[in-house]
Amino acid sequence: MSLVDNPNCALTLYTNPMSRGQIARWMLEETELEYQQVILEYEQSMKSAEYLSINPMGKVPAISHEGKVITECAAICAYLADITTNITLAPAIADRADYYRWLFFAAGPLEAAIVNRSLGVEVSAEKQRMVGYGQYDMVVDVLAKKLSESDYICGSHFTAADVYIGSHVIWGTLFGSLPERSEFSDYAARLTNRSAYLRAKSIDDQLIQARENS
Known part of the structure; x- marks a missing residue:
């Protein structure tokens, strides 16, 4: 069974509300891009085989965009800035x-x-x-x-x-x-x-x- 509810949504946030996932969510809200969320638990779904196939570190946040996975908060922020076209979130x-x-x-x-x-x-x-x-x-x-x-x-x-x-x-x-x-x-x-x-x-x-x- 897939972790995501809508496989047609291009952008997914994997997070826990009491984690660094708050950084990725803030960045997503700045972009105004449509995304879906998957809420994971620390010692349960975060360590599941399905999520470990997404992030072998078993940590959040991670995002999936059009089949590509990005982990690490700084990388997520930089990536999301680059794919956002309607708002300038990175300098030239x-x-x-x-x-x-x-x-x-x-x-x-x-x-x-x-x-x-x-x-x-x-x-x-x-x-x-x-x-x-x-x-x-x-x-x-x-x-x-x-x-x-x-x-x-x-x-x-x-x-x-x-x-x-x-x-x-x-x-x-x-x-x-x-x-x-x-x-x-x-x-x-x-x-x-x-x-x-x-x-x-x-x-x-x-x-x-x-x-x-x-």
Whole structure:
């Protein structure tokens, strides 16, 4: 039996409302593309043979578009921006330096630094060259400086990079994985007022509430 309800829908989101799938849903809402969702459970359907054939890591989110599977949140954001034609969610190729630089800064140094800090992993000074991010405080300072320079990652225009980086910043300001700094809180406030963000959050909040009430 297929996980999807409508095999004729070109775009499918595989997610759990209490996961990084919230990032992919926000990005989908920004695109305004039609999509269907498949809600997976961590130790059940997410580890099923059918889903492992889609993502062998057994993790969400993943998307399927016209038979092609994309995993990893940064890749999903970049891919969806590229297939969206009615809304500009990525700069022109010649103007993508900041877009790529900071999108992958968040997927690499930023996420690694935040996860290690959250897990209580301390990297000694003599071993900082062995980790891609070097030092948590330096990563934070570099990101804060970038966010102080413009409203969005690519200047005055919102892009898919803001969905991915913004998700880290919004989470960090809510749950303390980033320090309290005006650069982060101001950026988060701009993003959480977006209609697509509010739509995506409402969908996931309703799914979470329904689960709690069941």
